[in-house]
Amino acid sequence: MASNIGSKRLVVGAHYGLKEWVAQRITAVIMAVYTIGLFLAVLFTPDLDYAKWVGFFNFTVLSFPLGKILALLAFLSLSYHAYIGIRDIWMDYVKPTGIRLTLQVLTALWLLGAAGYAADILWRV
Amino acid sequence: MSNTVEKKRPEYRNIHVTQILKYRLPLAGKLSILHRVSGALLFLALPVVLLPLFDKSITSELTFLEMQSIVSNPLVKLVLLALIWSYLHHFAAGIRYLVLDMHMGTEKYAAQKSAGIVFAISLSLTALFGLKLFGAF
Numbered sequence: 001m002a003s004n005i006g007s008k009r010l011v012v013g014a015h016y017g018l019k020e021w022v023a024q025r026i027t028a029v030i031m032a033v034y035t036i037g038l039f040l041a042v043l044f045t046p047d048l049d050y051a052k053w054v055g056f057f058n059f060t061v062l063s064f065p066l067g068k069i070l071a072l073l074a075f076l077s078l079s080y081h082a083y084i085g086i087r088d089i090w091m092d093y094v095k096p097t098g099i100r101l102t103l104q105v106l107t108a109l110w111l112l113g114a115a116g117y118a119a120d121i122l123w124r125v
Numbered sequence: 126m127s128n129t130v131e132k133k134r135p136e137y138r139n140i141h142v143t144q145i146l147k148y149r150l151p152l153a154g155k156l157s158i159l160h161r162v163s164g165a166l167l168f169l170a171l172p173v174v175l176l177p178l179f180d181k182s183i184t185s186e187l188t189f190l191e192m193q194s195i196v197s198n199p200l201v202k203l204v205l206l207a208l209i210w211s212y213l214h215h216f217a218a219g220i221r222y223l224v225l226d227m228h229m230g231t232e233k234y235a236a237q238k239s240a241g242i243v244f245a246i247s248l249s250l251t252a253l254f255g256l257k258l259f260g261a262f
Contacts, residue, residue, distance in 0.1 A: 025223060025226070028219055028223070029223075032216065032219075032220075035216075050185075050186045050189040050190075051186075053182060053183065053189070054183045057183055058183075078171075082164070082167075082168045082171070085161075085164050085168070086164075086165070086168055089161060089165065110168075110172065111168075111171075113172060114171050114172040114176060117172060117176050117180075118176060118179075121176065121179060121180045121183065121184070122183075124184060125183050125184065
C-alpha cells in the first residue's frame with residue numbers, strides 16, 4: 001500500500017513550482033529579445049521624433065497590428081514574470097498565511113492593472 | 126591541563142535584518158540580493174512612473190513634448206537613473222542565472238568571476254546611460 005497518503009502525504013517534490021520556474025525564464029527571454037530589438041531600433045533611427053517613436057508601436061504588416069501585438073506580448077510577459085518574482089519575495093519573507101495571501105492578491109491586481117493600462121495605451125494610437 | 130575559556134563564535138543561521146550590514150556576503154550573494162531589490166523597484170515603478178511616461182510618449186505629439194519636459198527635471202532624471210540601473214542589473218544578473226541554469230560556471234571561482242563581470246557590465250552601462258541622460262553627450 002502507498003505509504004504517502006493522509007498525514008504522511010509528501011507535499012514537496014517534483015513538479016512543485018516547476019511551471020513557474022520555466023515560465024519565469026521564458027518570459028525573461030521574451031522581454032530581453034523585445035527590449036534589445038527596441039533599443040537597437042532607437043539607436044539606429046536618426047533624429048528620433050514623435051512620429052518615428054510611435055511608429056515602433058503602431059506599425060502594421062498587411063493590416064495586422066504587429067507593433068501593438070509584440071509590445072503587448074512583452075507587457076504580458078512582464079506581468080507574469082513580475083508576479084512570480086514578487087510572489088517569491090512574499091513567500092520568503094512573509095510567513096502568516098493571511099497576510100501573505102493578501103499581498104499576493106494585491107500583487108496580482110497591481111500587475112493586471114498595469115497590463116490593462118499598457119493595452120489601453122497601445123490601442124489608443 | 127588548563128582549560129582556556131571558550132570564546133563564543135558568532136553563529137549565523139538565518140540572517141536577521143539587523144545582521145545584514147555586518148554579514149559579509151560574497152560578490153555573487155550581493156548580486157543576488159540586488160537582483161531582488163532591482164526587480165522590486167521596477168515592479169513598483171511600472172504603473173506609477175514607467176507606464177505614465179510611456180503613455181505620454183506615444184499618445185500624441187503634444188503629450189510627447191510634455192513627457193520631454195517632465196524628463197528634463199533633474200529629480201525625475203535621478204529616479205530614471207535608479208530605474209535604468211535596476212533594469213541593467215536585473216538584465217545582466219538574469220542572463221548569468223540563465224547560464225548557471227545550463228550548468229555552466231557553477232564552480233566557486235567561476236561563479237565569483239561571472240558575478241564580477243555582471244557588476245562591471247551593469248555599472249559601466251548605467252554610467253554611460255546616466256551621462257547620456259544628464260546631457261554629457
